[in-house]
Amino acid sequence: MASLPKAGPDQAFQEHVADGRLWLQYCDDCGEAVFMPRILCPHCSSLSLEWRPVSGRGTVHTLTVLHRRSRPGEPEKINHAIVLVDLDEGPRMMSHLPGTAPEDIRIGMRVRARFEGEDGARAVVFDREEGAA
Amino acid sequence: MSTANGSSLRGGAAIVGVGTAGLGEAPGFNAMDIQALAVREALDDAGLKLSDVDGIFCANMSHTFPVISTIEYLGIQPRWIDGTNTGGSSFVAHAMAATLALQAGLCDVALICYGATMRSGAGRMVPATEQPVYEVPHKPRYPMTAYAMSAARHMAQFGTTREQLAEVAVSARLWARKNPQAFERGPLSIDDVLGARMVMEPLTVRDCCLLTDGAGAVVMTRADRARDLRKTPAYFLGGGVASYNRAVSEMPDLTSTAAKDSGERAYAMAGMKPSDMDVLQLYDAFTINVILFLEDLGFCPKGEGGAFVSGGRIAPGGELPVNTNGGGLSFCHPGMYGVFTLIEATRQLRGEAGDRQVSDVETVLCHGNGITLSHQATAIFGTQATL
Numbered sequence: 001m002a003s004l005p006k007a008g009p010d011q012a013f014q015e016h017v018a019d020g021r022l023w024l025q026y027c028d029d030c031g032e033a034v035f036m037p038r039i040l041c042p043h044c045s046s047l048s049l050e051w052r053p054v055s056g057r058g059t060v061h062t063l064t065v066l067h068r069r070s071r072p073g074e075p076e077k078i079n080h081a082i083v084l085v086d087l088d089e090g091p092r093m094m095s096h097l098p099g100t101a102p103e104d105i106r107i108g109m110r111v112r113a114r115f116e117g118e119d120g121a122r123a124v125v126f127d128r129e130e131g132a133a
Numbered sequence: 134m135s136t137a138n139g140s141s142l143r144g145g146a147a148i149v150g151v152g153t154a155g156l157g158e159a160p161g162f163n164a165m166d167i168q169a170l171a172v173r174e175a176l177d178d179a180g181l182k183l184s185d186v187d188g189i190f191c192a193n194m195s196h197t198f199p200v201i202s203t204i205e206y207l208g209i210q211p212r213w214i215d216g217t218n219t220g221g222s223s224f225v226a227h228a229m230a231a232t233l234a235l236q237a238g239l240c241d242v243a244l245i246c247y248g249a250t251m252r253s254g255a256g257r258m259v260p261a262t263e264q265p266v267y268e269v270p271h272k273p274r275y276p277m278t279a280y281a282m283s284a285a286r287h288m289a290q291f292g293t294t295r296e297q298l299a300e301v302a303v304s305a306r307l308w309a310r311k312n313p314q315a316f317e318r319g320p321l322s323i324d325d326v327l328g329a330r331m332v333m334e335p336l337t338v339r340d341c342c343l344l345t346d347g348a349g350a351v352v353m354t355r356a357d358r359a360r361d362l363r364k365t366p367a368y369f370l371g372g373g374v375a376s377y378n379r380a381v382s383e384m385p386d387l388t389s390t391a392a393k394d395s396g397e398r399a400y401a402m403a404g405m406k407p408s409d410m411d412v413l414q415l416y417d418a419f420t421i422n423v424i425l426f427l428e429d430l431g432f433c434p435k436g437e438g439g440a441f442v443s444g445g446r447i448a449p450g451g452e453l454p455v456n457t458n459g460g461g462l463s464f465c466h467p468g469m470y471g472v473f474t475l476i477e478a479t480r481q482l483r484g485e486a487g488d489r490q491v492s493d494v495e496t497v498l499c500h501g502n503g504i505t506l507s508h509q510a511t512a513i514f515g516t517q518a519t520l
Contacts, residue, residue, distance in 0.1 A: 035267075036265075063285060064281035064334055082276070092383075108289075
């Protein structure tokens with residue numbers, strides 16, 4: 001029977017996030033960074049993955065803005081931008097920019113990760129990097 | 134004898150019957166009800182009986198075990214059962230799987246079927262309950278978010294315009310206006326598409342497929358039997374499938390789909406190339422799909438799909454007829470559309486398509502897309518002359 005690592009990949013990712021740390025898996029064999037968390041490397045099938053901190057810096061690869069129809073009692077439409085961010089370390093993740101107006105987000109914009117949400121349900125979100133165009 | 138590219142399947146089976154039911158709105162009926170009506174129509178079309186069906190291929194989003202529920206409802210006891218669910222592309226992939234099962238003698242009469250009543254039921258697209266856990270916290274809307282992200286990236290990378298996306302919707306509508314069974318048949322201009330309600334940038338509601346009820350069924354047999362049945366057979370010439378990812382955030386390249394691989398596999402099996410295709414049925418859940426698939430299936434270079442569809446090239450009277458029934462954008466789209474590409478291909482090959490009939494059709498390429506640009510299936514069909 002195959003032996004299990006210390007913690008499941010999703011659990012390990014969430015434990016780091018709960019401590020305010022953005023850590024990703026790195027493959028000991030091929031060196032690639034991996035996201036979403038996995039038990040094996042999708043690049044080379046190695047089981048030797050270890051958690052390492054990453055910079056949290058990245059670039060907006062694409063975005064879309066959901067135009068929500070206002071419901072009765074709501075004064076105005078609320079638009080919600082969803083992005084894919086390419087982390088400098090390689091992996092891509094879906095996210096959003098809670099502090100940035102949808103019309104100010106551009107493909108190619110530099111962004112920086114932070115965490116949002118309650119304990120147990122934290123998500124990686126991004127802010128526009130200071131001085132970024 | 135088996136061959137490395139599967140070409141032993143070429144011409145080995147044919148579509149011999151097609152049927153539809155409940156297209157548009159079918160209030161008071163459930164998915165299994167209208168699916169059964171489509172199945173009966175397809176069998177009647179072929180001159181076969183339900184008791185002749187001994188192989189079944191089926192997928193849907195309303196049942197956890199779609200093919201088993203279908204067997205029970207229809208009261209059949211098939212000896213070959215395939216419930217592979219790859220999303221809306223399933224049925225195009227099933228055409229190849231059915232050919233394989235027929236050729237292997239695992240069944241003699243293969244039934245491919247689908248039905249859904251989301252419009253009359255929930256009144257909205259009901260996505261799969263299980264969605265990518267690292268995407269969900271950011272509140273995407275499935276499946277639309279993935280396609281909007283691909284479209285935005287295509288525009289940024291290649292200069293594709295919203296007008297070019299709109300041209301796809303207008304072309305589909307022009308075909309639908311020739312199809313009495315199409316759900317949306319009113320006039321539609323590029324300005325109408327651009328001015329329609331923005332849903333998810335850069336896609337307006339007119340860049341998005343319909344949400345209708347509807348069912349479709351296809352019956353296949355081996356080629357030798359097909360020749361003795363009631364209708365002109367639509368022979369399976371080649372097929373291919375490909376998939377790299379479920380979630381859009383895991384997609385290797387937002388502007389290139391696995392259709393490149395599924396298409397190459399289908400062309401290799403058929404011994405054909407894009408320029409041999411007379412008519413295309415491309416799974417148009419959103420306008421960007423058609424641009425992506427024209428590129429990935431080799432009809433124009435990557436990045437040039439927007440320019441390619443301009444000037445009515447894929448509309449009636451254009452150089453390359455695409456989605457001659459009006460497609461998912463204007464004909465019908467009951468959550469999964471793939472089976473309707475097979476049905477329209479058959480009608481075009483038989484010369485049964487009425488006002489929308491393309492002249493001298495010898496080959497039709499069907500392309501199915503599943504989930505969020507996640508699974509691609511291509512199948513090529515042809516007349517007796519192409520064997």
